[in-house]
Amino acid sequence: MRHGLERMLDLGLPNFFLIDTQPEARLSPEILTEACRQLKRNRVQHLRDTPTEQSVKILARLAHNWRDDLFPIRKLALAHGPEATGFSKPSLARGLDQFFGRITEESLHNLIAQDLGDSRRLDGPMGTPEERADNRTAMARGPELIGHITAGNLPCPTLMSMVHGVLVGSAQFVKCAEGAGFIPRLFAHSLYDAHAKLGACLELAIWPGGDHPFEAALFDEADCIVATGRDETLTEIQSRLPLGKRFLGHGHRVSFGYIHRDVLSRAMAIELAKNAARDVAAWNQLGCLSPQLFYVEKNGAVRPEVFAEMLAGEIEALEAKEPRGEISTEESANIAYRRDFFELRSVNTGDVKQWKSDGDTSWTVVFEEDPVFVNSCLNRFIHVKAVENLGEMLRVAEMTRGQVSTVALAAPKNDAEEMVKTLAHWGVTRVCPIGQMQNPPMGWRHDGRPTLGDLVTWTDWEL
């Protein structure tokens, strides 16, 4: 239903980008090549020498506008978003507010300083104290042209990549996944409106994934490719890249929550269930940072099964305020099939229990005593599993090792640090409070890597 819809929606936007043209205006590799070259020329004229301070101000102001109900592009996003993205209006509004709320002048400066040592090092040579002691300075520059290959229907990762590209002064070509171009397109227009010259260094298009001639044209012109998607897709893309191209691939990741027994007093458990429900509802659980399941330690004041029931209550309450919205028949069939599976288990064994919405598939909570890691079929379908301790959890989740992004952790302060150390050594790249899984700070290191740090190239100046 959603596929290709964004191209059909007449939003009354001017034709600034390839994505704005109707499908009958066919793309060709030649058009792509020319578009890429124009982007690079525009970058030299308008973006390369723009002071970081100015880009930061523009981005921060834009982010502020996106949170304003009167901002015309936000209005468009919320008016047409449910149809184009499948997210309900309240879910979309909350997701966008959270996302843009993170982008402030301060957070952008901090991000650059965190990754590059000083937020002015993109403008010219500048030394950190350590470098100065060594009598040298350095400046960083972003790629000439970043080619983004985006996946999935979650707009935030794509928007964040675009923000990073603007910060490091790169021209950007964003190839959106089919059915996932709606919000990136609006964001691009908002950037164009805010600063036409910055907008002129940006291009967006859609073509079916794996279209080699198109992608070859982009790969030839770009000097850095940032791709998200399935691991096989990334490997395949990488194999087609000409030598010398920088490749930043963000593959499959899963996330989950972990709750220590000492934070399971009744009052705390209710609070945790509220926050966990937020994590499940955010972007309908569809992102890498969304929880597949919550591990709950046994022997707390509130038993894991009781926590699961509390969570079901909270998700149900949230559903009334922020409905999940419609999903495809396939997605809905996945949920129905899984519900059958767990219903059958629950009526025949004592250690499985399921709570679910009546009359539709809008939410499901499955509790199991069996701690073995299980993937959710998403769209607000969450597992709760009982576990003895962190050690047992790591054993039963071994199959996900190396693919875990975020663990939302609720534990007493005294234990938390040790637990984080254990998780870090196990391979987890982000630990956050429950309720914040889909809300990483600006300085979040995606997949444990410095985001801007991986984009830039340094020029050292020895004095």
Add this chain to the structure above:
Amino acid sequence: MDDKFTIITERVRAFIGGEDGDFDELARDLFALQYEHVEPYRHLCESRGVTPKNANAIAAIPAIPTTAFKEFEITSLPPNERTTVFHSSGTTGQTPSRHFHNAESLHLYETSARAWFKPHMRTDEVESIITLTPSPKEVPHSSLAHMFDIIHPEVTPMGRVGEDGKWDLETDVLDSLSQPDVGPVLLMGTALSFLQLADRLPRHRNNIVSHGSRILETGGYKGEKIEWTKTKLHEFISREYGLKHEDIVSEYGMCELSSQAYDTVAGQRGPRRFRFPPWARARIVSPEHGREVSLGETGLLEVIDLANVRSVLAVRTADLAIRHADGFELIGRATNSEPRGCSLNASDLDNRRADEARSRTHA
């Protein structure tokens, strides 16, 4: 208890034979027996508040998901009476679906299979029948091999189990087909077997089968990572074997069922719609609310199969189908949907279902 099952088996057999009978009444009586004797099913019914007393309409009879056949023994037969068991195909190391039979229920299965095969394949118009599946002796747990073996008195099996355990073709299958005096033949097999056979065809020779030959394909790629649509498969077969589209018939079946659906009558043109026999009814239900969808809409396929006497008559599959007035159209499996976003979706459960999607359960 066996008396009751024997009596109802005979009633179903008579119904299959065309004697007057009432589908709904048979379904309700069967449900009552199965409710009593198939424990995991009874638990499911109880949790949904459905009993033989209050299930007045057959729509109220709960359908058991096909995964139940993996997880539980969905049978009223005590272990010592189970003479045959059919397994779904799947990857080694994973529990397959299991459908248990005794002599009586197996006989009913055979009656059902033959009765609906005959009017669809019109075997009197071909001179020989070859199945590309191994013989039941080699694969005793394959319902497909069994079905092809009993479907007609003169079936020659030309399939075998290869050294790697995978299904393969006999080396002399081409010779059998290329004899000068071979007339029209009916070839039956999985989708994969027709790909395997095509690989062996000599180049520039697409008239390997004589004019008037027929093909019955059951889908299924046996764990191979091929997922062709029916259209693509039929185009391939038509091209490689030199047959008209209407000479290719698709069958839909699975080890969890005792009746099969066919999508056309051999040689007959027109839209393809899968249809079960009068003793089995398909229902396309919305995954959202479980009620039957309107005509033209997509949902999950459920089947009430009266020939499933010793298991459970109402089965919910993971197959998505479009409901039509004159049958249904398969459009894939629930599991084939790509999860949005980039989250992994490869749990054990999903792997199992993905494997099923690649190789239809019927084999």
